[in-house]
Amino acid sequence: MNLQSPYLIAEMTQEIFTCNEDLVLESGGTLPGFQISYTTQGHLTPKKDNVIWVLHALTGDANAQQWWSGLVGEDKFFDPSKHFIVCANFLGSCYGSTQPLSENPKTGKPYYYDFPNLTTRDIAASLDRLRKHLGIEQIDTVIGGSLGGQVALEWAYTLGERLKNAIIVASNAKASPWIIGFNETQRMAIETDQTWGVRHPDAGKKGLETARAIGMLSYRHPQTFLQNQCETEEKLDNYKISSYLRYQGLKLANRFNALSYWVLSKAMDSHDIGRGRGGAENALFQIKARVLAIGVDTDVLFTSEESRFISHQVPKGTYKEIRSIYGHDAFLIEYEQMNYILKSFYLEGNG
Structure with missing residues (x-):
């Protein structure tokens, strides 16, 4: 070059x-x-x-x-x-x-x-x-x-x-089976959405939110979450990591679609x-x-x-x-x- x-x-x-x-x-x-x-x-x-x-x-x-x-x-x-x-x-x-x-x-x-x-x-x-x-x-x-x-x-x-x-x-x-397994759990999450199977552009949107949250856990290392999502006060609910994963799921679902996610995750498995x-x-x-x-x-x-x-x-x-x-x-x-x-x-x- x-x-x-x-x-x-x-x-x-x-x-x-x-x-x-x-x-x-x-x-x-x-x-x-x-x-x-x-x-x-x-x-x-x-x-x-x-x-x-x-x-x-x-x-x-x-x-x-x-x-x-x-x-x-x-x-x-x-x-x-x-x-x-x-x-x-x-x-x-x-x-x-x-x-x-x-x-x-x-x-x-x-x-x-x-x-x-x-x-x-x-x-x-x-x-x-x-x-x-x-x-x-x-x-x-x-x-x-x-x-x-x-x-x-x-x-x-x-x-x-x-x-x-x-x-x-x-x-x-x-x-690897590890990657295919992570992808399968995400597709299972999409399948639980009651709109999945409907011929509509937003089909599976809520399921995609969950799929993305699962994916985020595999994209980062536990140390990342310890550094960025660790609690500074004693809590019994409403944890930072919970809000973070829900936000990431919603963010992706608003810019992507579940059908494309399904197809491309299958391609990755292949x-x-x-x-x-x-x-x-x-x-x-x-x-x-x-x-x-x-x-x-x-x-x-x-x-x-x-x-x-x-x-x-x-x-x-x-x-x-x-x-x-x-x-x-x-x-x-x-x-x-x-x-x-x-x-x-x-x-x-x-x-």
């Missing part, structure tokens, strides 16, 4: 890519055409060697500069004055891409519960359609955390020589880089890119051991660790450590 090229900063543009070709899914079904909402910022170099593709987590969107503000943006590590930055909203998500509330072309009505199951491999395949649409032959870096890291790893496998660097943050090569490829070790060994796997020492959802496994199995792997009390969410918080780790990785690559 050329970190010195002086290019004028372009305003971030948000666009819709419409693919009229069917997307054949791993399940054997098809998605009859789809849309992907995406953003771009910056300019391609004459050699077109400065593409940075950012992949979001479960409830993220295409505006990486907002949710990863410590890494993406003017004067940040991934700077649009030097890089051409792309971020696309995943299929199934409710921020402009085709999702359960989109119109099913076969019926003329929203999909709702008829939306097909997606896997991380399907999401990566849809991103590759967008890559080809944009005329991008080579990608310098694909970077993603959590679900975004799972999709990034899948895409790194299929991109082969077209990808130089893959940065997999707080993620894994295969969804992740297995080795499926049909001779196992995870064999599949990881086929990845051509330099791979930086970043773990978090206190991550109880995507453990640091899972990140180490990725770095040990790929031919050109590096492992680095974030030390933090914030658990899984540390990759969205500990910007100083992230910047140091990334700088070291690129310096090693240019050495």
Whole structure:
């Protein structure tokens, strides 16, 4: 990556890519055409060697500069004055891409519960359609955390020589029973909502509040709650942590929908880089890119051991660790450590 090229900063543009070709899914079904909402910022170099593709987590969107503000943006590590930055909203998500509330072309009505199951491999395949649409032959870096890291790893496998660097943050090569279990309890919470099953955009909204509260417990480490939600007075009820989790649940339910949450959590469960490829070790060994796997020492959802496994199995792997009390969410918080780790990785690559 050329970190010195002086290019004028372009305003971030948000666009819709419409693919009229069917997307054949791993399940054997098809998605009859789809849309992907995406953003771009910056300019391609004459050699077109400065593409940075950012992949979001479960409830993220295409505006990486907002949710990863410590890494993406003017004067940040991934700077649009030097890089051409792309971020696309995943299929199934409710921020402009085709999702359960989109119109099913076969019926003329929203999909709702008829939306097909997606896997991380399907999401990566849809991103590759967008890559080809944009005329991008080579990608310098694909970077993603959590679900975004799972999709990034899948895409790194299929991109082969077209990808130089893959940065997999707080993620894994295969969804563990622990992660699937957490996701299942969240879907069970959605199912208890009496509106679940109704064909309405707000179906499952109260259940989603509970699901998010459950999720928050896995995104952080107990030490985080001891520091931020510990009581300073003796109480028998109305605890800080109770208010915090209810607030977080309501906050998500007001910006997301239960159907998208269901689809994307299922996609996370499906992740297995080795499926049909001779196992995870064999599949990881086929990845051509330099791979930086970043773990978090206190991550109880995507453990640091899972990140180490990725770095040990790929031919050109590096492992680095974030030390933090914030658990899984540390990759969205500990910007100083992230910047140091990334700088070291690129310096090693240019050495």
